[in-house]
Amino acid sequence: MQCARTVWLVPLTGAAFVVLLIVGFVLGGEPPDVTEDSAREIVDFYADNKDAKMVGAALAAIAGTLFVFFGGYLRQVLLEAEGPGGILSSVAFAGMIIFAAGIAIDSTITFGLAETADDIDPAAVQALGALYNYDFVVFAMGLQIFLLATGLSVLRHGALPKWIGGIAIVLAVIAVTPLGFFAFLGSGLLILLISVMLALQERKGKPLASRP
Numbered sequence: 001m002q003c004a005r006t007v008w009l010v011p012l013t014g015a016a017f018v019v020l021l022i023v024g025f026v027l028g029g030e031p032p033d034v035t036e037d038s039a040r041e042i043v044d045f046y047a048d049n050k051d052a053k054m055v056g057a058a059l060a061a062i063a064g065t066l067f068v069f070f071g072g073y074l075r076q077v078l079l080e081a082e083g084p085g086g087i088l089s090s091v092a093f094a095g096m097i098i099f100a101a102g103i104a105i106d107s108t109i110t111f112g113l114a115e116t117a118d119d120i121d122p123a124a125v126q127a128l129g130a131l132y133n134y135d136f137v138v139f140a141m142g143l144q145i146f147l148l149a150t151g152l153s154v155l156r157h158g159a160l161p162k163w164i165g166g167i168a169i170v171l172a173v174i175a176v177t178p179l180g181f182f183a184f185l186g187s188g189l190l191i192l193l194i195s196v197m198l199a200l201q202e203r204k205g206k207p208l209a210s211r212p
Helices: 002-028 039-048 050-082 088-116 122-133 136-157 162-174 180-203
Strands: none
Touching: 002 050, 002 180, 039 050, 039 122, 050 088, 050 136, 050 180, 088 122, 088 136, 136 162, 136 180, 162 180
16 A cells, blocks of 8 residues: 555656756766867866766666666556557657666766776777767667657557647657757656656546556
């Protein structure tokens, strides 16, 4: 019974994900530009900001874990509306897994740079820095899959207000354009909104997700 009374906290993992990811990025700071800064400057940046970068990466990794839990809940919500045989909910969850994997990759590179910047060849640090700066492809792919599948599911089956589905599809299109950064920001706000909305529904005793 206690679990039933606190289940409304589960969808709030989405809000917690957004908050922790922002804090992690802020703590980590803006990385050097590998096309403009020298290898020595990049090494100095990671050596001087070692603790902040590692804490930021750890928070981002925790945020990724929370995102997967939120994804599991959202998948249940979408699947209940889709009915047996629905696949969009599973595709949306797959996109969230890919995005979380992107966070794990990003955090791994950051940990490696912060921990070994002073111990390896500066050219290797510069190469890892370039990989860090351009690993956004994993994020963009996961984000587009998540947004597109969620938007289509909502528009077709109505698990959430239809306007949320429309916004999700627009953001999915933007995610793979040069304006992808704005899709990333917009997606954070959308996830925050969906998270709070689902938590309020559960709190009111009108859960949108099925329970065993």
